[in-house]
């Protein structure tokens with residue numbers, strides 16, 4: 001009989017676990033090291049801190065991330081709900097005011113009579129049911145305990161800079177939605193061919209911080225620093241974060257050669273995130289090189305981009321498809337540490353773990369259906385894989401539709417319908 005659970009780490013995953021368990025009458029002791037200690041990426045005191053982008057990716061249910069959100073909504077995700085309450089305009093993406101979001105979740109945790117908060121850096125795992133949700137930047141001495149128990153792997157993850165809105169040169173920048181679809185939420189910074197070529201040369205030759213501390217192969221493809229992406233070829237950025245297609249400058253009526261997009265960072269709209277410009281350049285180089293983009297020539301940096309080592313366990317070897325340790329049955333791992341990759345994936349793994357712990361109240365945890373995105377992520381991280389790397393929500397991890405559907409939109413719709421039906425059946429049977 002489960003009546004008390006220890007959750008270590010009040011991040012995206014840990015907060016979802018704690019709030020879901022408390023909602024179901026289970027007492028939680030939530031251990032969080034902030035504000036006593038913080039990782040190099042965490043700067044705030046509140047829980048559920050987004051360390052990098054303020055975007056939780058697409059909200060369109062016919063995308064992999066939108067589908068995962070639709071599933072989480074059905075399962076009553078507390079953290080996703082809070083994110084939706086703090087949304088800032090970002091086209092079809094769900095982006096949030098990170099301070100409001102953290103405050104909201106923190107208040108909900110603090111006001112729950114069933115959640116007791118313990119402020120300390122955890123140094124071990126107790127005997128009771130324990131969820132380790134300390135994230136990719138787990139602080140010592142727990143990091144060593146985890147490494148001994150599970151073995152740990154790592155890759156590198158970079159943050160994008162944030163600039164103040166008033167410092168963006170509005171003579172150059174313009175608001176527009178790609179192909180004019182939806183609201184003009186993004187601020188676009190155009191470059192002509194000459195400006196782009198000069199910017200490109202400066203970017204690939206700019207001085208990087210800790211240039212030798214990581215190998216190229218250790219960089220996660222989805223979080224690749226802009227300078228590394230640029231080094232793949234002169235046009236790599238024009239097909240990536242600086243894609244100009246569908247963006248007509250209303251001041252000139254022309255399409256630019258390359259465009260950097262800025263996304264609102266907070267509800268007031270006084271800060272902007274450089275979309276896709278995660279970087280490991282030295283701070284002075286960020287000012288110099290990004291300042292070659294005309295709209296950013298006098299940019300004031302509220303936060304510079306930085307790179308961090310990102311740790312995860314060798315999940316296929318050590319956890320099952322309920323995120324439960326194969327060796328120590330009282331221990332669950334949730335969040336990025338468990339081998340899922342991304343904010344919403346971390347929330348989803350937290351929701352899965354909470355549901356599995358609630359399952360222990362009845363009998364054994366029951367894996368979530370594999371034809372849902374949330375279940376497919378759990379299946380992926382727990383399936384044997386000699387080259388295991390953290391996994392984002394994507395259609396490739398779902399079983400194919402049978403019989404196959406050629407049209408992409410119809411196929412995605414069928415996958416979404418199948419997932420929602422499976423989740424409803426799962427909910428009826430637990």
Ligand SMILES: Cc1cc2nc3c(=O)[nH]c(=O)nc-3n(C[C@H](O)[C@H](O)[C@H](O)COP(=O)(O)OP(=O)(O)OC[C@H]3O[C@@H](n4cnc5c(N)ncnc54)[C@H](O)[C@@H]3O)c2cc1C
Pocket residue numbers: 008009010011012013014031032033034038039041042047048049050051052053054055120121122123133134135136137138139140141142143157158159307308309310334335336337341342343344346
């Ligand atoms: C630099 C960087 C940038 C990233 N950028 C993005 C991005 O832009 N988009 C995206 O989708 N994903 C991004 N990620 C990946 C991932 O989605 C986030 O790290 C996400 O916050 C993971 O959620 P989590 O709950 O697992 O961990 P976290 O949100 O990091 O929460 C872990 C919590 O545990 C606490 N903690 C740590 N050690 C201890 C301890 N010993 N005792 C007690 N408490 C402890 C921490 O203070 C923290 O509050 C990034 C990761 C990194 C490292």
